[in-house]
Amino acid sequence: MENLITPAYFHGLIELPDSQVSAELNTPSGEAVAYQNDKLMVNIAKYQKKLLVKLFGSEVVPDEVASLLVDETTLTSPIANYVFCNVIKDYQSTSTMQGEQIQSAENTIHISYKNKQDEAWNDMVEMLGEIREVLYNAGKDFDYPTDYYSEIYKLSYFL
DSSP, X not given: OOOSOOGGGOOGGGOOTTTTOOOOTTSXXXXXXXXXXXXXXXXXXXXXXXXXXXXXXXXXXXHHHHHHHOBTTTTBOHHHHHHHHHHGGGGSOEEETTEEEOOOOTTOOOOOSHHHHHHHHHXXXXXXXXXXXXXXXXXXXXXXXXXXXXXXXXXXXXX
């Protein structure tokens, strides 16, 4: 299944480093941006599949469900929030030949990503609740594993 979202969905609370940057591809910075976007697209595919299978039992969902999962006007989606919650920790450090490294800059203070991750997860839970209500009110039964919804609602944060 093709990705339902793009890097454009990562804005505001769930903005990832370099996800909204564009540059000329024939420059070193342009190649770095293209690499980051490619990496993000791989993560979108990975975590979109994971979420859809957990929610609906299949990575392929009917068009009417897919349209509920993506708001193309506001560029919001529970999929984007789910991806964010799973990948944000990877942006805290960089793997190098010398091991894991944290970038530092002058006059900055390193803070935890956990608060943003918690808020993004809770926003995702709200969006999924609204989607489930729409499906329920429409009398749709896609035979999806409802126990995963229960687990989502029990969690106050993802990790």
